[in-house]
Amino acid sequence: MSSEKEPLFSSKNLKLLTTPLGAQNPITVQVLGICSALAVTAKLEPSIVMSLSVVFVLVFSNLIISLLRNTIPSRIRIIVQLTVVASLVILVDQILKAFAYEVSKQLSVFVGLIITNCIIMGRLEAFALGNKPWPSVLDGFGNAAGYGIILVIVGFVRELFGTGNLTLPGIGEIQVIPDVMYEWGYVDNGLMILPPMALITVGIIIWVQRSRNKDLIDVS
């Protein structure tokens, strides 16, 4: 242990938090967790709830695995990680069913599928197993937030252009596109609600991001 204590938000720690939002974004750069990004983003509300659930699961699983990292027998480490993640996911599922029943009906199987979200196992294996609890928490939060941002953007675009409304948790549906527009002949694009448009929206985000940050372009 070094005698001087590292500040909680040192530049090194802050980097853990911010790089996954942009240059190391799990969805657009590492292309992980795509499946759930397609499935839950037809509306804004489930996208937000899904993001919060992943933040919760990833922060706590990173923390728990990091705390246990020196005790976990390496031969069963994947099983231990899965057990921790699965328990947290069940917890989230139970809490949603109790306190956000409508949303839990919409998310249905996808909450359960957080277990298989590659981002979570990826971070546990790559980061939490080899780092101290606090950096692991930051790393978990950063990666989950990076995932969440993309989900919210995609959910926003799809719901807005697909239905003309936006649904927010706790508030409900808000009509964004005014009736006047419809009288002028504007029509909602029903295709936006279907899964392929999520892929195309993510594709456009990736395109924009890479054209602005040339380092991300993979030349191989």
Add this chain to the structure above:
Amino acid sequence: MDRQGNKYTFLYASVMVIVVATVLAFISEALTPIQKKNEEEAKMIDILRSVNIESTTADVAEKYNKYIGDKVFIVNYEGERQETDAQTAFNIDLSKEVRKPLSDRQYPVYECHLDEGEIKYILPVRGKGLWGPIWGYIALNEDKNTIYGTTFDHKGETPGLGAEIANQAFQQQFVGKSIFNEGGELVSIDVVKGGAPDDAPHGVDAISGGTITSQGVENMLMDYFSGYEAFLKK
């Protein structure tokens, strides 16, 4: 102890499983009452929707008590009213009943008194869609023949196709249709592929692209109306 040895590994796994199981069991026990209340409220919202009363989780209990309250009872296949209290009738699990033969099932009836003093009979129905169960509530007028309102829901029909049965547009079609023909015979409601004529007394339009789900709705209605037939003819 050797951290990579078999003994340690077994011990670690066992302790972990016990800890995790205890925590999850405890949480599940603690949250079950709240979850059950949510499910009941969701059911009440569905029931009230079939008589065109919109409610939210905040006011559903009040509205349900006002319009239906304890006027819930069970009839059997012969149409005889059974001796049970309203709560038992409300709690009848259709997912179990639907597996029994028609004559053994218990049939709950919700009697709803609207503001104008009209009486509606709400019958729960349940059947099979393409991917899983579909269910709904059918509100009949006092003549026990004309449909006053319906609501349908599903577990996981295809969004945009079969899932459209949960939409107002599909459900509104049933309003005013009758389930008995002029001779008093049960004909139920046909869900017609390609569209039913506007003035068809016993037919509604199926959903394009949702043929199997539409067929499921038709079968479900026929199945349950046959079960309720004796009660409806009384």
